[in-house]
Amino acid sequence: MSTWQSQLSDGFRSASELLAFLQLPAAGMSAAAQADFATRVPRHFAALMTPGDLDDPLLRQVLPIGDETLQVPGFSDDPLAEQQNAAPGVLHKYGSRALLILRGGCAVNCRYCFRRAFPYAELSWSARTQRDALGYLRADAGINEVILSGGDPLMASDEAIADLVGELAGIDHITRVRVHSRLPVVMPDRLTPQLHQALTGTRLKPVLMLHANHPREISRALHERLQPFVRDLPVFNQAVLLRGVNDDASTLAALSEALFNSRIQPYYLFLLDRVRGAAHFEVPEAEAKVVYRDLQSRLPGFLVPRLAREIPDKPNKTLVL
Numbered sequence: 293m294s295t296w297q298s299q300l301s302d303g304f305r306s307a308s309e310l311l312a313f314l315q316l317p318a319a320g321m322s323a324a325a326q327a328d329f330a331t332r333v334p335r336h337f338a339a340l341m342t343p344g345d346l347d348d349p350l351l352r353q354v355l356p357i358g359d360e361t362l363q364v365p366g367f368s369d370d371p372l373a374e375q376q377n378a379a380p381g382v383l384h385k386y387g388s389r390a391l392l393i394l395r396g397g398c399a400v401n402c403r404y405c406f407r408r409a410f411p412y413a414e415l416s417w418s419a420r421t422q423r424d425a426l427g428y429l430r431a432d433a434g435i436n437e438v439i440l441s442g443g444d445p446l447m448a449s450d451e452a453i454a455d456l457v458g459e460l461a462g463i464d465h466i467t468r469v470r471v472h473s474r475l476p477v478v479m480p481d482r483l484t485p486q487l488h489q490a491l492t493g494t495r496l497k498p499v500l501m502l503h504a505n506h507p508r509e510i511s512r513a514l515h516e517r518l519q520p521f522v523r524d525l526p527v528f529n530q531a532v533l534l535r536g537v538n539d540d541a542s543t544l545a546a547l548s549e550a551l552f553n554s555r556i557q558p559y560y561l562f563l564l565d566r567v568r569g570a571a572h573f574e575v576p577e578a579e580a581k582v583v584y585r586d587l588q589s590r591l592p593g594f595l596v597p598r599l600a601r602e603i604p605d606k607p608n609k610t611l612v613l
Contacts, residue, residue, distance in 0.1 A: 296482040300399055303334040307356050315343045325356035329408050332401040337478040340508050349506050349537040353402050364571035369409035371565045373604035379428040381421040386607060389437045392425055394445035400478045404534060404573045406565035430463050437468040446475040446482050454490035461494035469496045474503040476514060483517040498525045502556060505531045505538050510550035522555040530560035533580055534573045541586035548595040558597040565602060584613055
């Protein structure tokens with residue numbers, strides 16, 4: 293039986309290799325876009341794609357194409373002005389919550405990622421970084437929640453996560469630890485019993501925030517691996533509204549239904565963060581509102597995610613409707 297680490301090593305590292313697996317011509321990708329932002333796709337996620345379909349919505353999220361090389365006004369390498377970090381490995385944008393950049397890498401490189409140009413090499417997590425980050429957290433009694441982010445924090449080992457969560461539990465004013473991860477969606481075997489124990493084994497209240505954009509991403513394997521987690525901690529999902537992926541109410545409604553069937557609560561539907569290389573994914577706000585109102589008419593209120601965007605220097609997410 294393969295481990296999640298072996299699956300990580302066995303993923304697709306070039307667009308041409310991925311396209312060959314899907315029985316598609318290599319002409320569908322851009323070498324220049326791949327050179328700017330590497331291709332990385334786990335085999336589990338690739339297996340959810342439709343062979344022979346270049347417009348497959350899952351493939352569209354990970355395939356480097358020529359549109360990424362266009363220079364579009366208003367799109368930048370740092371759309372959320374995050375690169376002035378508060379302390380090594382720490383982002384502190386919202387008063388009561390601090391975010392730790394636990395790992396820079398990810399199991400999948402989504403082409404719309406707002407941190408695709410983030411300087412992870414300058415903020416690599418180490419024993420010293422962890423010590424400094426914990427010192428920052430101890431010094432601010434107003435922080436009651438720590439968000440583990442990245443990259444993807446679940447690229448860290450279960451042992452490293454357990455060690456960090458244990459340290460956080462020793463800071464009296466911290467009450468919650470939240471993990472933001474796409475890794476379970478693209479590689480469900482990452483949801484190990486050891487990870488479950490690391491998140492639930494202290495006094496802290498854990499929260500798992502997943503990132504799925506399309507109903508086909510809620511696979512049987514994800515459903516099965518999630519069940520021990522959803523019994524013991526709240527699991528939410530945040531999606532991004534993406535042109536050619538989920539920019540219609542029927543797809544978004546199917547996503548909410550699939551999430552709820554696996555006991556995942558739809559939480560946010562974000563407008564695109566305007567990162568360089570992702571302009572072709574953008575759905576204009578006026579159009580997004582039309583789609584969202586249609587979505588509201590199709591679902592009970594508890595299955596409708598909040599339509600929101602993130603604006604630099606704002607103290608919270610900004611609701612669009």
